[in-house]
Amino acid sequence: MSDFVGSCLCGEVKFEIKGEFDSFFLCHCHHCQKDTGSAHAANLFSQSAELVWLAGADNVTSFTLAGTRHNKCFCKECGSALPSTAIEGLLVVPAGSLDTEVSKTPTAHIFTSSKASWDNKLESLPTFNKLPA
Template sequence: MTDHFGSCLCGTVKFSVKGEFDSFYLCHCQYCQKDTGSAHAANLFSNSAKLVWQSGADAVTSFTLPGTRHNKSFCKLCGSALPSAQMADVLVVPAGCLDTEVNMLPTAHIFLSSKAAWDEGLAEVPKFEERPD
């Protein structure tokens, strides 16, 4: 069994995930675009892994969009995305909140029908190791 560790940006919330991830989806739905402020969310899913809050559990809050299954858990101090176990059958872990390496490639892009118009031809965009001057 693999343990994964993660935290929020301000360091208040720390957690571990005990077990394996089943899938890794890059979700392009409009809800994920809104709650990440980006082209897509990068979420790991597990039907068997267990989430353990190591510290800061009282700083974790969540929001479920009314009328949907779309849920986001986050640190109420810094706003960082955090794991969510709101759906009884699946643990959803934002890949970017993990402090340990993710040893799997994304399984698939999903909800491409909602893909942002500017999320095309990104391989041609200039690349920099740090913020350019």
């Protein structure tokens, strides 16, 4: 059994995941694009792992889009995405919220019919180790 730790950007919320992840999806749906402000969300999923809030649980809030199962948990202070248990029997953990290295590679891209038009052949773009001058 692996354990993972994570936190929000401001450090007020800290959590631990006890267990393993079943899948790692890059979701391109419009809801996830709006949530992240990016091309996709990167979420790990588990039906058996346990979420333990280590600090700042009172700073955790959530939003569920009316008429959907789409849910986002986040820190009230900094807005960082946090793990969610809103769907019964399923733990959803934003990969970027983890402080522990994740060795699992993404399982699949999902909802690609909603993929952003500019999210193509990005591996061919120049790369920089920091903000270019």
